[in-house]
Amino acid sequence: MSQSDQTLGAHLAQYPELAEHAQSWRHAFEPRALNDRVILVTGAGDGLGAATAKTYASFGATVILLGRTRSKLEAINDWISANTDTQPVIVPCDLETLDTETANNLALSIGEAFGKLDGIVHHASRLGPRAPLAHYAFDEWQRVMQTNVNATFLLNHTLFNLLDTSARASVVHTSSSVGRVGRAYWGAYAASKFALEGLSQVLADETETAGRIKVFSVNPGGTRTNMRKEAYPLEDPGTLPIPEAHMELFLLLQQPIRENGDPGELVTGQQIDCRNWHDNLQWM
Template identity: 55%
Template structure:
């Protein structure tokens, strides 16, 4: 397990947006970032889940979070612009962006793959992070030390039968992360990296592997060290990398 130990004030006064913050890994990241001093912007599609996380963070004494209910499958350009304007009015900048929301689609041969589901997966996993990154870039550029993190998967590095649009969307995610990292290298204070969470005990994992004992995988909370490391100033010099949250690498 990645062994980075984050100082308590790692993210003090930083404003960090997490997509898919209502459940699974995104919920754990929102908690971890808030516990280390960040003001977290909770973006997701299910308002009740976001409100629950909001209440949990408030009860834990975190900086007051913000909630952005947004369905990344159907969001249009004006929704992204409105979000950027709201964040600009409220915070004036953005110090961190965790692209975490994702959907699995179906597991079936490409031969058989439903084009409607293909488009849904590409919309949520690839097009939405592109739109969000592009629209929020002016706010990220106003930060002294901004971090953008994309979420990949093992099947986004080595294709595997029947993983269809999900695997291909994660290859695209790795590509987007690398292209953006290279474009911003040396011309901005923004670093861009990618995390492969590895098998993690969430609803998505249970859906993909219904016969698996969930206990054999770590909880989202247990894989947070890399999420903290890449979001905080200790990773300032790290750009264009794709790292495993459950790897034995070291910071």
């Protein structure tokens, strides 16, 4: 084990699930790599969102925890306060009913508290029913689209000026395999993830020239979370990676992007597949 591995291991001692994966990371991160960054994580109460928030805070970021269930946000808030030297903010918010007034108030509060926003990671998502389109209830369709697409657009739209104030902001849309190739019975969830891919590409193209905001879509692939359990109730969760397995990538998505010639470079507008990304890294 190298000196930097030992330093990282000590730094992450309070977060053993992450420390275990960090041993095989190909990129070195300083313990304060995300110092001074303010990052909004949606769906922060559980699964990938909770792991992302805890990881970013462990590397010095101030995280804004947005989610539906207050008690879950408070548990993540308590963990971060106890185990890192950062102080998060919680924003209980049901994205299914997010409107312009609530989004504007959020932007005002972030502006007053921090004066900028360095990143948004859009993890919050509604799975909806698994049913053929011919039998898919329209109200369910609308609920999925409102949560997964409309709320994502509204947050990006309302928080854009704060992102544009950052020297280098990052917007990450969490997608899915069925948002890249449609599959039977995935209904509105699949369509919503295709829409997110489009949103991601349009925003990346609109911000590329100015170069201050980088935009990505990330497909985590099968990961051990509640949503996966809901989609595949008979699957053995033990066969799946835990959310922390993806955190090297999620850290890189918040790092300054190195210019041409670096094989690990992440380019704005990129569609990233966690599993391929990780496998490709093995070759470097």
